[in-house]
Amino acid sequence: xxxxxxxxxxxLKGNTIYILDETQLPQKLTYIKAxxxxxxxxxxxxxxxxxxxxxxxxxxxxxxxxxxxxxxxKVAAAINATRPTLSFKFLTDMVLxxxxxxxPLEKSILGFLEILKYKRIQQARQVAGLLKNGDxxxxxxxxxxxxxxxxxxxxxxxxxxxxxxxxxxxxxxxSRLTAWEIMRAGFEVTIITDxxxxxLLSLGKVTKVIVGADHLTLNGDIAxxxxxxxxxxxAKYFKIPFFVICPPASKLKTxxxxxxxxxxxxxxxxxxxxxxxxxxxxxxxxxxxVTPAKLITKHIYLSVS
Amino acid sequence: xxxxxxxxxxxLKGNTIYILDETQLPQKLTYIKAxxxxxxxxxxxxxxxxxxxxxxxxxxxxxxxxxxxxxxxKVAAAINATRPTLSFKFLTDMVLxxxxxxxPLEKSILGFLEILKYKRIQQARQVAGLLKNGDxxxxxxxxxxxxxxxxxxxxxxxxxxxxxxxxxxxxxxxSRLTAWEIMRAGFEVTIITDxxxxxLLSLGKVTKVIVGADHLTLNGDIAxxxxxxxxxxxAKYFKIPFFVICPPASKLKTxxxxxxxxxxxxxxxxxxxxxxxxxxxxxxxxxxxVTPAKLITKHIYLSVS
Numbered sequence: 001x002x003x004x005x006x007x008x009x010x011x012l013k014g015n016t017i018y019i020l021d022e023t024q025l026p027q028k029l030t031y032i033k034a035x036x037x038x039x040x041x042x043x044x045x046x047x048x049x050x051x052x053x054x055x056x057x058x059x060x061x062x063x064x065x066x067x068x069x070x071x072x073x074k075v076a077a078a079i080n081a082t083r084p085t086l087s088f089k090f091l092t093d094m095v096l097x098x099x100x101x102x103x104p105l106e107k108s109i110l111g112f113l114e115i116l117k118y119k120r121i122q123q124a125r126q127v128a129g130l131l132k133n134g135d136x137x138x139x140x141x142x143x144x145x146x147x148x149x150x151x152x153x154x155x156x157x158x159x160x161x162x163x164x165x166x167x168x169x170x171x172x173x174x175s176r177l178t179a180w181e182i183m184r185a186g187f188e189v190t191i192i193t194d195x196x197x198x199x200l201l202s203l204g205k206v207t208k209v210i211v212g213a214d215h216l217t218l219n220g221d222i223a224x225x226x227x228x229x230x231x232x233x234x235a236k237y238f239k240i241p242f243f244v245i246c247p248p249a250s251k252l253k254t255x256x257x258x259x260x261x262x263x264x265x266x267x268x269x270x271x272x273x274x275x276x277x278x279x280x281x282x283x284x285x286x287x288x289x290v291t292p293a294k295l296i297t298k299h300i301y302l303s304v305s
Numbered sequence: 306x307x308x309x310x311x312x313x314x315x316x317l318k319g320n321t322i323y324i325l326d327e328t329q330l331p332q333k334l335t336y337i338k339a340x341x342x343x344x345x346x347x348x349x350x351x352x353x354x355x356x357x358x359x360x361x362x363x364x365x366x367x368x369x370x371x372x373x374x375x376x377x378x379k380v381a382a383a384i385n386a387t388r389p390t391l392s393f394k395f396l397t398d399m400v401l402x403x404x405x406x407x408x409p410l411e412k413s414i415l416g417f418l419e420i421l422k423y424k425r426i427q428q429a430r431q432v433a434g435l436l437k438n439g440d441x442x443x444x445x446x447x448x449x450x451x452x453x454x455x456x457x458x459x460x461x462x463x464x465x466x467x468x469x470x471x472x473x474x475x476x477x478x479x480s481r482l483t484a485w486e487i488m489r490a491g492f493e494v495t496i497i498t499d500x501x502x503x504x505l506l507s508l509g510k511v512t513k514v515i516v517g518a519d520h521l522t523l524n525g526d527i528a529x530x531x532x533x534x535x536x537x538x539x540a541k542y543f544k545i546p547f548f549v550i551c552p553p554a555s556k557l558k559t560x561x562x563x564x565x566x567x568x569x570x571x572x573x574x575x576x577x578x579x580x581x582x583x584x585x586x587x588x589x590x591x592x593x594x595v596t597p598a599k600l601i602t603k604h605i606y607l608s609v610s
Contacts, residue, residue, distance in 0.1 A: 026582070026583040027580070140500075164589075166500070167474070167573070167581065167582065168500070169472070169474060169498040169499065169500060170498055172581055172582070175573075175574070175581060175582035175583070175586065176581070176582065176583075179582060179583060179586045180582075180583045180586070183583060183585065183586055188587075189586065189587065190586075190587040190588065190589050191570075191573060191574075191582055191586055191587070191588045191589070192573075192588070192589050192590075193474040193475055193499065193531070193532075193573060193590075194474065194498065194499040194500035195445075195471070195473070195474060195499035195500075195531055195532025195535055195536075196531055196532070196535075196589070196591065196594075197535055198534045198535035198537075198538050198594070199531060199534055199535070199591055199594035200589075202534065202594075226498070226500055226501055226504060227498075227500025227501070229503045229504055229507065230500055230501075230502055230503035230504070230535070230539060231500075232503075233503050233538065233539050233542045234535060234538050234539070236542075237538045237541075237542070265496075268472070268480075268496060268497075268498060269480070269496075271576070271579070271581070272579060274576070274577060274579055275332070276472065276477055276480060276481075276576070277331070277472065277477070277480035277481065277484060277496055278331040278480070278481075278484060278485045278488060280488065281480065281484045281485070281488055281494065281495075281496055282493075282494065282495040282496070283495065283496045283497070284469070284495050284496070284497050284501070284505075285497075285498075286501065286504055289501075289503070289504035289507075
């Protein structure tokens with residue numbers, strides 16, 4: 001089983017954390033080094049990693065800080081403060097709880113990560129089981145290495161699948177990360193702009209939509225990268241199944257309770273120093289949207305066993 | 306009445322045609338000079354102008370070529386060959402017909418253009434009449450100077466309106482042209498990426514969608530810039546009225562007969578020399594899509610009188 005660099009983008013080697021710098025992809029596959037919790041927090045603030053990468057980085061930072069005899073409550077506070085609208089508190093509270101209980105911290109965290117890895121692989125296997133030979137999958141943004149793994153599991157069962165990926169403006173995770181990792185794993189992938197979905201679906205070129213989620217609420221609503229909701233509406237119109245690969249559910253009752261992060265409008269107007277719009281124009285950038293459960297054909301949950 | 310530079314982007318002064326170079330907007334408002342039909346055809350091929358600009362450029366080129374005693378059939382053939390998937394034949398046949406009939410050509414063409422100008426202004430006035438004070442319009446791509454004119458006519462009737470504009474990937478006509486011309490005319494405008502439409506509409510932030518069209522068929526289907534269809538599907542889902550400002554109808558019966566121009570995938574992957582995706586990845590770029598009449602709340606036709 002070959003894993004995408006995006007499946008496990010953070011590594012701990014000796015007393016150095018290696019962080020895959022996603023902002024450099026696909027041009028360069030490089031890792032940033034963090035030797036203490038302050039450097040790790042800086043990498044989170046600068047959005048060098050995201051999604052599962054952030055979970056791994058937080059956990060490895062606690063291992064490193066424990067070895068360095070740091071005050072873990074202080075480390076937790078620094079992590080919680082990195083991105084005001086993203087909550088790492090669930091993770092940091094869990095680690096502080098482990099520490100308080102007197103469990104061997106490093107071993108406990110490594111155990112947690114092994115289980116997470118296993119469950120994510122199982123999730124990819126489950127999706128592959130739902131696919132048919134010849135399926136054409138449309139996906140959006142990036143599901144941290146799961147798409148090439150799904151294709152690989154499908155192939156092992158004799159099912160050939162291919163992908164369309166929306167580029168996912170403004171950060172272009174679709175073309176820079178997802179298309180890159182699928183192509184690199186040897187599977188067929190084609191990029192489109194975010195506005196081509198309805199036309200593509202009207203041609204009958206897509207058999208299933210599969211996306212990830214950053215947040216799952218108790219009623220089955222999900223929050224994911226901005227644009228997911230629109231694809232779900234369009235998929236419903238064209239009667240294309242819409243699958244969501246989910247994280248564990250939060251304690252929120254419905255998606256209406258999820259706070260949407262509004263990022264600086266400038267991130268829409270400038271790409272790598274190049275202006276894409278008039279400098280003075282107003283821009284609106286909600287980073288996520290909420291897709292209601294009624295538009296989701298199937299949730300693929302993280303196994304609880 | 307103040308007109309956007311995009312409302313009439315081509316001018317004939319003496320024996321020189323001045324072509325607004327839309328590829329330089331919004332950074333620079335500059336005009337390219339064409340002194341004969343070969344230079345005019347080169348500007349069309351390089352997509353320096355589009356939509357109404359192409360119609361004006363073709364007509365002024367005939368005036369210039371007539372003054373220069375060129376063979377007009379040869380000029381028509383050169384124009385028809387500029388962009389294989391766009392048809393200028395309707396226009397060039399009309400001019401050759403005028404010439405054949407013995408009508409004074411320059412006067413006839415200038416008359417045609419005056420009528421076109423008048424009808425387009427009437428069309429903007431008609432749209433303004435349909436709006437309410439406080440309306441928030443979502444638009445896509447660029448309707449050659451009509452949006453600021455609509456806002457101006459609405460204002461004269463005491464109605465304040467504001468705009469959201471999709472950036473319109475890959476060419477960014479929405480942010481580079483439409484947002485620029487609306488802002489320049491002193492009206493409120495906010496850009497969003499193409500994938501934010503459903504979320505924006507779900508918030509109740511938009512009261513009407515208004516787009517242009519490149520092609521209208523006899524049954525009311527329209528072809529417009531890629532992404533229009535998707536917005537129409539989403540507007541239907543959220544029950545937001547969807548208006549289309551139409552050109553004269555073609556002779557095609559339905560939108561299914563319209564041939565969609567497929568452009569090089571590279572235009573998705575590279576923006577002003579900057580790679581937005583892996584160099585080797587496949588990309589699919591249909592330049593237009595067809596919105597069926599059933600998704601259109603109201604067609605705003607060019608007056609026939």
